[in-house]
Amino acid sequence: MLSIKVDTVKCDGCSLCQLACSFAHMVLNTKTGGQQKFPELPDPLLWVKVCEGEIQIDICRHCENPPCADACVAGAFKVDMERGIVEIDQQKCVGCWSCVMECPFGAIRICSHSDKECTLQSRAFKCDGCSMWDKPLCASFCPTGAVQIARNNNGAAAIQRRQRATLLQKGLSLGAARYVTER
Amino acid sequence: MPQITGDILHVDLSNNTSWRQPVTKNDLLQLLGGRGIGVRILWDLVKPGVDPLGPENILIFGAGLLSGTAAPSSGRTTVTCLSPATGLYLKTNVGGHWGAELKYAGFGHLVIHDRAEKPVYLWIDDNKVEIRDASRMWGLDVRETDISVKKELGDEDVQIAAIGPAGEKLVRFAAVMFSVYHAAGRGGAGAVMGSKNLKAIAVRGSGGVIIAKPTQFHETVLHAREKLLSESGVEGLSRYGTAGSLNAVNEMRVLPSYNFQRSCVDDAHPLSGQCLVEAGYLKRRVACFGCVIGCHRYSTVEKGVFAGSYTGGPEYESLVALGSGCGVFETEPVIKANELCNIYGMDTISTGSVIQWAMECYEKGALSRQDLDGLGLRWGNGQAVVEMVKKIALREGFGNTLAEGVKRAAEHIGGDTHKWAVEAKGLEHSCVDTRSAKAYALAFAVNPRGADHLHTETLAEFGLSPEARALIKKITGDEKYASPYLTEKRAEIVRWHEDCYAVTDCLGFCAFTSTALYGVTPQIMAALFSSATGYDISEENAMNAGRRVVTLEKCFNVRLGASRKDDTLPWRIMNEPSSDRPDSKAVTSEKELNGMLDEYYSLHGWDKNTSWPTKTTLIRLELNNVAKELEDMNKIGEE
């Protein structure tokens, strides 16, 4: 599953990730629709909020045992191990708001579009892991590394371990000899 | 099948296909796994007339049955194929962490078929198998390969088995290097891998090993561990590594020096494990997967000509082959040469041996300085040794001749030089003087892969430790046979050891645990097999299976046309006493050898004249189809 690291301390609130997200999904739309008509930017699937210095980035963490899926009364949520994401089948969604109520990251919204023609009207939507891109665009566009995404659930831990060990390694030569023969 | 067995993964490089094959219960119980299953696959797939370096040869990687468990020092892997050095059976056993990772990916064995058009490497990610382009890596040394593969896969924790330039250039004693510094060295498996255009095999396994009777198994493991760690030999082995015994070997006058012209030198200390520690070359003790001993080394050179070299090892065999064998008694050039062998991917024993031979030829005038591209390959010239290692790996100049192995090189140069080529079956003799260690001599002679100790390590015959003497008593009925100069009872000793060694390899234990130290007894191994697989077998069954494996290996060679005349020793061992001990004991004469061979064959139930196993023997070992096939070829022994 995707491992999504959000570090709001690093975030300077530029909201580029949010833009990149909309963009990512727009390109997908036009891929099918052809390039002639330039579609309006779709809603982003993550949200950056800046209020009196406090920054929030609301994005799905693609939990291994997602509470949203448990809460869904319509069985619209599916954990896709292959792509490593939690995804919504909007055809099944009935817009009951249960998932919104359960997600501790505030990462799910319900579509309330201005134009009532919108097919996803009052259906839940959330991060889809950019599975059509080689890597999630929000992370690739983030200039400060406030959003980092690894495509396996231990990615983060493994990377942390190695980074730290690499630092440690520098200090190791000191007194190493002592342990060589000691048991 | 019990989960611990793991499936056999077949990969055909020619058409990018791969398929799974489960191990049958019968094969598991008869051959135990690892090396046993390996030789079975080889027997089934490689028929006579196959060119070792041709696409029909196959390369089998077999993780020990217990690899991946906490069983002490059980993480070893066996590589099996047709040897480019001997043209006969080859199994070469290696440590490192690769085998366990393969188990975690759900496989016990990996079989490589045919050859790829262009350089490739294999990526096994649990059950996903992918053949990826390796053109950019071709020519890189093992260390660089390891780094670039890990970089490309974006995971530093994958396990990699790779070949270096030597393997690519089909050096006949090229090694497959596991986890960078662990070599499946002898017999040229690396060349076979090179001939298949296969640069590396990267594995990542996220699974685990599930035991049939966990609590029972774990208790036995902890017991075995205790027993092993209480052995008298462990302390020294983990403290000073394999080379810790070098001084003792010298004192026992079995330390091959100056290409086996001498078996003892005044001061071998610079090559000893003790020296590595005291002089501060040793930076770390290193262990293979799950090993509680940790005899592997990590050494660096900080000052002098060879400053900046760092490598796993050097091990005893490397220190002798590249050191005393070449008359080099300084540590640093040996560490350097050892590093080069490691990163170019070459067997240190054979590399050392061919260089020793070249040195002797040069000293005795059979080779001129020009022949050697201007290298002053005199005894003790460490610099020259290091240079020559490079030339061999890259097949530059005379290195190209030596890269063919000492036997072919001697044939090429002609004259008396074949007498100085210390090899049998085409494999360079490993580093113990078999002139004054008779069980070793017998073991070397009958070893299906040629003159070396890693088929049957009969260390016990020296009676160095109480455990060793006890074992000799157990085998022969009397401690007095714990003496390397006796020829009596050698057959018994060798046969017990080769059975035990086979079981050890099949389960993935390190030979040290059962035939150099004796903590992991056949009884314990049988118990572990039973609780791990859920199929109960007795100690006797286990040893029997070991003998079955040994016999099957023999049969494989027989089918290729081998017979008694191949079970021999190097000319020098049999005819030329070492200069420092001119007494009669200092050779293992043809007569002595023949005596021991007769005993050995009859003990096995093999035909004395041809050394071919008899039908009864094969039937007794339930190798009926093998018997059938050999019978059809008229290669079955007379009763």
Added chain:
Amino acid sequence: MPRYLIIGNGTAGFSAIQAILEYDSDGEITVISLEHHLPYSRVLLTHYIGGHVSKDNLYMTGESFFKQKKVNLLLGAAAVNVDPEQKRVELDNGRVLSYEKLLVATGGKPVIPQHLQKESPDIMGLRTIEDASYIRQKSLSGAKIVIVGGGSLGVELTCALREGGNFPEMVVSSSHVLSRVADDEAAAVIQEQIQSYGIKIWTGEDVTEVVHTSKGVEGVVLSGGQEISCQVVVICKGVQPNREFLDRVLPTIRGIKVDSNMRTDIPDVYAAGDVVEAYELSRQEFCVSAIWPHAIAQGRVAGMNMTGQDVIYEGSLSRNALEIFGLPVISMGITRVPAKRDWDLDVNQDKSSYCKLVYRDAKLVGAVLVGKVEKAGKLQAAIRKAAGIETVLN
């Protein structure tokens, strides 16, 4: 003999099955279901009535699931007695099943007040697919429907019917709809919203009598004396646990009492879902709270523990999410504040939204959100972690 026996095929039961399969894949599971249906989502019934969901989409899984996982499913059977000594369960069809681990997940049934219990199909609760289909078909045929009770089910049903083109009337005993879910202010907003869609709501009233002739239901009489003519009366006054068959072995007044492992007082008998009385975090007391997320969580915990795991159910947090004609409403924990010192309130209201946070001893214990509800999930997390005021504010 079957290892796991599960009575009840609802949300909790199904959730337990999945948990068991996850931890003991070769465990043998048998499920008894009173209804002749595969597990389906009761919460979707109103959406089905409203025409948003097709009948097939009500089901949580297909028959194949039970075949693949080798789960024996006994439809149309009810347990009549449990024998803890023999570890056996007697069914109404005379069969006797033995068990190693038993899960009681029989759910609940609609509460129908004594004086309204009449032999008529048109006086009903809403619990099963059959109920739903009946109401749907009636509403399509333009029948006048009176809904008794202003709880979340009542409101959802009203909305559903209205969206289906029917104009039901609501009879609510308290002063507002959703009195137990939301506070007065929120309730007022919601009530306005409903009325703005042309729904008549009788508050502070109760149905004293149903006018019932040979032709069937003709109307109801309210406590205030008014008479409303109608053809169908749907009573949405909550559910009561189905646990009569346990009365002999587990006498209790309300739901079945369970400990934090979802174990009942009888060894190897577990219970989960609407039938149990579980610890409520915000109120800090044991109570029956019959909502979906609890059924799922309790089912999973029970299932895991039945397979020998040791998992703690940390307790329910009563909560509700509704949509009333496009107006989202989420409430959780304690929404009505007793007039005490150590209680604290924090209310934000503008024309489009209403937000109220409730603190006890400076710890968040409840929230009501109307209109803007994005941060509901974060608030729930805060309540669960008993977060203090300052952390919630950021």
Added chain:
Amino acid sequence: MGSGVIKKIVNVIPEACTGCRQCELICSFEQGGSYSPRLSRIRLVKFEDKCLSVPVTCTYCERPICEEVCPVGAMTHDPVTGAAKVNEESCRGCKECANACPLGAIDMHPEKGTAMRCDLCGGDPACVKYCPAGALKYEPPHHSVKEKRRSRVVALNLD
């Protein structure tokens, strides 16, 4: 917050580690009943070209960030013993803890998807007991610092 009650932790001496992975195997067996480093609460970081292995495990911070960031309060520790607990029911596998832990000491369970954190085997860590190289020590935190001081001075070999 804070596991102040913890008196002893697993101290790591990378210089002494031979990288045999017995700790991972023993831990995974104790915790998961099978041999699989992926289930181990202590993990090795290997630098194979330098034959170096560095064991990494939970160091029991005074203010455990994993417990702070967990949105559902599944990461807790025993108020009495201080031993870490992960509530498998409430843990949703959001990986916040794994991402937050600066040591990378928290992994996700490959099947269950829940967080895994060292619980010190209830006061007798098996990894320490079975480390053949003496690279793991169960001791008060400050001991390792003392060790460092000493080993450094020894390295200067002043004599």
